[in-house]
Amino acid sequence: MKNNSKTKYIFFSRELSLQPDTAHEIHDVLCANAAANLGYASVLAYPDRKNYINPLKLIFPFHPKQPDSQFVEFYGVQEKLKVAALPMLWLTDKVGGKFTSSSTLVTKYYLPIHILPCTKIVHTRDWNFVKAAIKNKIPTIYERHYFQEQQFEPEIVNSPFFQIAITQSEPIRESLIKYGMPLEKVVWLHNGFENSFLVRQPEAALEWRKELLADGREHLVVYSGALYPFKGIDVLIDAAKELPQIQFAITGGTEAQVKKYQQMCKDKQVENVKFLGWILPRKRLVSLFQAADILAHPHCSGNAANFTNPVKFFQYMASGTPMVVTEIPPLMVFKNSPLIADWCEPDNPHKFAESIQYILKTYPRKIEGYADSIKFAGQFCWENRAAKILTYVDQSFQP
Structure with a gap:
């Protein structure tokens, strides 16, 4: 039986x-x-x-x-x-x-x-x-x-x-x-990605932009994820230094990691990076991603680049926000996909900064997000x- x-x-x-x-x-x-x-x-x-x-x-x-x-x-x-x-x-x-x-x-x-x-x-x-x-x-x-x-x-x-x-x-x-x-x-x-990332939140996204662009900058680049050197945080900070007219916001990490990178920005005289810490409730990430002009996916080369398959990449694509993505092996299958993204080599802050500028000129922010990215994301x-x-x-x- x-x-x-x-x-x-x-x-x-x-x-x-x-x-x-x-x-x-x-x-x-x-x-x-x-x-x-x-x-x-x-x-x-x-x-x-x-x-x-x-x-x-x-x-x-x-x-x-x-x-x-x-x-x-x-x-x-x-x-x-x-x-x-x-x-x-x-x-x-x-x-x-x-x-x-x-x-x-x-x-x-x-x-x-x-x-x-x-x-x-x-x-x-x-x-x-x-x-x-x-x-x-x-x-x-x-x-x-x-x-x-x-x-x-x-x-x-x-x-x-x-x-x-x-x-x-x-x-x-x-x-x-x-x-x-x-x-x-x-x-x-x-x-x-969680299906909540497909729900548009234009009012909440506008509130994020008002808060994060209060210093007068017009464009917002957001990174979400772990704060480890191999994740490319150092690369992102160096890229931000080349783009003082653009506001960068970084979420995630422990309190100690946030303090470490805040000090790095101070030492390097990088004044356009804000650290938001761990975002709660977690669903607030949805509107933050939709508030951004660009979502940043830096990463360094090396062994870690061969096995990572970051959840943030799929959340990013579901948001419909244009991305700048480092070329790492697990994600290369997406390079020729319909995603609205620019791809650049790892370990190179200058190239990452160039990709940010390219995306801003080519794919301006849409309140409704880019339909091609959102549609492609559905399968994931x-x-x-x-x-x-x-x-x-x-x-x-x-x-």
Whole structure:
């Protein structure tokens, strides 16, 4: 007899901190949210590292529920997603040894006893959770965003319950195959954007322009994302110095990173860059992107350029705002697409500045956005990505 109680599509994230500079956490949440929006019984489970006094929470730990308002504000999820915060013991991850690790508690106790009975399939970036799921005969989708560095266990990747490994670029896919992943069990897919980025917000965009262009400049260039040197932030600041008549706004990063780059701008006498920090609620990014004349996508060359597949790129395109994009391998497939964008070589602030000037002359800002970019972006929403992933799952295992 078929067990109809196994209905949950479990997404497991090893960490949800609700802190800035947590791109992979956001990725986990948005994948789960997309599956929920498609109508699946999607539950995002994660270790909750608060100190619980009530022992009943450890006896009955798995209770999917609506996320609270702080979670919704930070990640921008919709009402269909359920979350399950798995309570941890007070000493979990605080002392050495595998028996006191959160991974052991999750994989040896929560998964086989509390999560397994209702689970149809799991999707995770946590390899320990993958191994535990396969050993408990749960169909599994694995997601890997970095180069593989050690051999995969053959009994795991060759199991019929190991359905597919998802990567974000061809070099990452090749590294997984090199270390033992079966060729037919690994694909690479682009990331996506939330559908909220397709909703026009002209009034809110105008408010952003009034705020950010208060110093009298006419044009606004916006960057959103992590604040690391390899992301090209230094390049963007140097490009801004060449264009003092244009206002630059940078969002994202931790407080320490923001202070570091503010000091860099001061040292270099760059006066046309504003740091906005982490934008909350997250949906305010939508109007900020629509407020910009140009959305900047700088990046440096090097190993990191081979595996990144930035979520911001797909959010940018959905906004319909013209872009300046650095030529990095995972994004080159888009160079000849209908996107309104100019492409330039990495590591070159002068070329980036030239591209900004070219876009301003050629593609003036449109309140309604550029239709070609918006139409092209439609295929890359998170829901389409979630649906594509499930095409690689055996029909009998699908949620």
